[in-house]
Amino acid sequence: MILTRIQHSLWRAAGLALMGLTAVGAHAQQVGQVSLLIGAAKVIRADGSRTDLRQGDAVTVGDRIETAANGHVHLRFLDHGAASVRPDSVLEVQSYRYDPDKPSSNEVRLKLHQGVARSISGAATENDKNRFRLNTPLAAIGVRGTDFIVQVLPEHVRATVATGAIVMAPFGAQCRADALGPCGGRAGQLLSADMGRMMLELRSGEVGARIVPAVDAVMASVPQQAEVRKAVQMAAIAAAQADSRSTATDRAAAAVLAIAPVGPTDARVLNTPPSRDSELAWGRWFSFYSGFDNMSIPYWAASEGRHITVGDGNSGLFRKGDPSAAEAVFRNPGVDRVDFRLTRAQASFESGSHMEAAAVEGGTLSLDFLHRRFATALALSSLTGGSAELRLGGAIRSDGTFAVAEDGQRVAGAVSTSLQEAGYLFEKQVGNGVFRGRTLWGRGK
Numbered sequence: 001m002i003l004t005r006i007q008h009s010l011w012r013a014a015g016l017a018l019m020g021l022t023a024v025g026a027h028a029q030q031v032g033q034v035s036l037l038i039g040a041a042k043v044i045r046a047d048g049s050r051t052d053l054r055q056g057d058a059v060t061v062g063d064r065i066e067t068a069a070n071g072h073v074h075l076r077f078l079d080h081g082a083a084s085v086r087p088d089s090v091l092e093v094q095s096y097r098y099d100p101d102k103p104s105s106n107e108v109r110l111k112l113h114q115g116v117a118r119s120i121s122g123a124a125t126e127n128d129k130n131r132f133r134l135n136t137p138l139a140a141i142g143v144r145g146t147d148f149i150v151q152v153l154p155e156h157v158r159a160t161v162a163t164g165a166i167v168m169a170p171f172g173a174q175c176r177a178d179a180l181g182p183c184g185g186r187a188g189q190l191l192s193a194d195m196g197r198m199m200l201e202l203r204s205g206e207v208g209a210r211i212v213p214a215v216d217a218v219m220a221s222v223p224q225q226a227e228v229r230k231a232v233q234m235a236a237i238a239a240a241q242a243d244s245r246s247t248a249t250d251r252a253a254a255a256v257l258a259i260a261p262v263g264p265t266d267a268r269v270l271n272t273p274p275s276r277d278s279e280l281a282w283g284r285w286f287s288f289y290s291g292f293d294n295m296s297i298p299y300w301a302a303s304e305g306r307h308i309t310v311g312d313g314n315s316g317l318f319r320k321g322d323p324s325a326a327e328a329v330f331r332n333p334g335v336d337r338v339d340f341r342l343t344r345a346q347a348s349f350e351s352g353s354h355m356e357a358a359a360v361e362g363g364t365l366s367l368d369f370l371h372r373r374f375a376t377a378l379a380l381s382s383l384t385g386g387s388a389e390l391r392l393g394g395a396i397r398s399d400g401t402f403a404v405a406e407d408g409q410r411v412a413g414a415v416s417t418s419l420q421e422a423g424y425l426f427e428k429q430v431g432n433g434v435f436r437g438r439t440l441w442g443r444g445k
Contacts, residue, residue, distance in 0.1 A: 031096040032059040032077035035303055038311070039070035039087070055308075064092045067115070074299065081108065081122025082300060089115020094135070096124075103127040107180060111135040118149045121164070130181030139202045139209065140175050142167045142182025144192075160199045160214050165192035168200045168209040270345040270360060271295050274440060279416035280423045281306060282438050284315040292357040295346040295438065309401050309414035312425055315438065321417040323399075329417045330400045336370040338415075340422050340441035349382035351433030358382035358435055365422060365441050367415060372396045376411060380428060380435045388435060390428040419443065 034057045041053040046062025053065065059075055065085050067073055073085040079098045085091045090113035097107040106124040108131060110117075121143055125132040134141040134150060138157045141150060146164030150157065159168060167182035167190050169175045175183035182188055189209040191200045202209040271294045274281045282295060283302025296302070296315045306318035321329075345360035361379040368374070375393035392411050394404030402424070403412035413424025420443045428435040 030058040030060055031093065031098070032075050033057060034059065034073060035076040035082075036072075036074035036299065036308060036316070038072040038308075040068035041071040041073045041085070042066045042068075059093060061093055061096050064090060064113075066090050076300060077108070077122055077124075079106075079108075079122035079124035080300070081124060082118075082120040083110065084118040086116035086118075089117055091115075091117050098122075098124040103131075106131045108132045109135065109180065112150050112152050113137065114152050116149065116151045118147070119143075120147045133180045135177050138204060139168050139170050140177065140179075140183050142180075144182075154204070156201055156203045157209075158199050158201050159191065161191055161193045161195075163193050165190055166200070167191075168202060170202060170207060170209070270342065272344060273297055274344060278421065278440075279306075279320045279418060280414070280421045280440060281318050282315050282423065282440070283318050292348045292355075293346050295344050295440070309399075310403065310412040310425065312412075315425075317414055317423050317425070317438075319400075319414055319416060326399045326417060330369070330396070330398055330415075333369045333419060335419060336368070338367045338369070338419055338443065340365040340367070340443060342439060343442040344423075344440035345378075345437060346439075347380060347382075347435055347437030349385035349433055349435050351384060354384065354433075356382055356384055358385060358437065360437065360439070363439065365424075365439075367396060367422070369396065374402050376424070378426065378428075378439070380437075382435070385430055385433055385435060388428055388430050390426055390435070413439075 034053060034055050037053060037055040042050055043053045043057070044050045044064040044066065045060070053073065059077070065073055065075070067085050067087050067089050069087050071087050075083045075085070077096065077098070083091060092111040092113060094111050095107050095109040097105060099105050100123065103126075106128070108124050110119065110133070112134060119134055121129075121132060125143065129142070129144050132143050136150065136152045136157045141148075141159060144165040144167070146166055147162040148159055148164070148166050149162070150159045157168070159166060167188045169183035169188040171177060175188075189200055189211065191198060191211060195211070197214045198211050199214040200209045201212050273295060274297070281297060281302040283299035284293070284296040299316065302316070302318040306320050307323045308316045309319050310317050342360070342363045342365070345363070347358040347360050349356050349358040359381050361381060363376065363378040365376040366374065372395055373393060374396050376391070378390040379387070380390065381387045390409055390411075392404050392406065392409050394402060396402045400417065401412075401414045404410070408429030410427040411424045413422060415422040422441040423439055425438045426436070
């Protein structure tokens with residue numbers, strides 16, 4: 001990707017801003033920070049100290065990020081590069097140097113000891129791709145302007161590419177772990193995004209990597225991946241799901257609030273990105289999340305000036321404002337009830353391995369702050385799934401989030417602190433599959 005001068009300026013400003021933050025330790029130099037934390041994770045510093053990781057923590061050279069079975073960590077570096085560390089994974093920042101005025105001195109070296117991680121190259125390697133390296137116990141991976149995912153298990157290393165290209169090679173005389181860039185020689189194997197759904201695989205004891213059909217972009221090949229993914233999803237909405245089961249009182253409130261029928265809307269204009277100044281935005285974790293999704297934006301863009309509220313394994317709902325002040329706002333919102341209109345929506349229908357775009361044909365959302373209850377309804381349809389209607393109600397929590405799961409239906413969402421916007425993710429089980437998606441709402445007029 002060729003960056004504009006504006007982009008370079010923005011990235012440099014972001015790097016300088018990060019460098020202005022307090023460093024960790026007496027001699028440690030901050031090279032990035034934790035931009036997102038879901039579930040549990042720890043960091044082992046270069047001095048051997050071990051602490052629980054928190055969102056906003058500084059990242060320094062020598063840090064080892066270790067995620068638990070429900071942990072998911074996103075790192076953002078000074079050059080606007082990024083790394084995503086999946087559950088049960090260990091990623092180490094082995095070296096990092098970024099000087100926008102001296103690109104020849106830049107250096108980024110990471111090591112994935114185990115698990116799954118995604119890496120997105122930043123400005124440090126824009127001019128010279130040979131300044132980046134991701135090591136694993138079995139192989140080295142160099143990039144050529146890339147967004148890629150790597151999986152490390154004792155018996156093999158696998159990698160897929162979302163954009164750009166990578167080169168994988170086993171360690172040996174022509175491939176040292178302390179070097180940078182792609183390894184040369186015959187053992188190096190290239191994989192580019194334009195090769196389609198393929199992946200690189202290097203098994204223990206083999207002399208070179210090979211290109212094979214991708215196994216669900218390495219995601220489905222992780223042991224117990226269904227359980228791991230479910231753990232991530234549950235951890236992502238844990239803050240909003242302490243009282244997720246609806247009660248008879250909740251259902252009664254839903255019946256009262258959702259009197260209005262689900263009105264029709266123009267579905268063609270719903271699946272579009274939010275405006276830059278929106279208080280709420282859906283940020284997707286992965287660039288290849290869904291071909292049906294035009295509504296979410298990259299998480300680093302959604303998280304600019306916003307913080308995470310709820311989410312799942314694909315994306316999260318980010319909200320502007322100070323998260324520590326949210327409870328004060330919703331404790332006394334100054335209004336008894338707010339009715340919202342649907343402004344953005346994206347949906348898909350999944351049945352087994354089949355996935356297709358679905359339409360959100362209309363909806364209602366009402367929040368009763370007097371009784372701290374919400375109710376919503378959505379009209380859904382797809383070619384295979386037919387027509388369905390989601391109707392749910394439940395409690396609004398003190399921080400303005402809400403979540404409920406009942407009878408094959410689920411929603412988890414949040415309202416903005418100005419009470420002008422709301423959003424939620426949803427699932428609706430039907431006989432032969434499930435509708436999934438996310439919504440954004442504006443204050444009714």
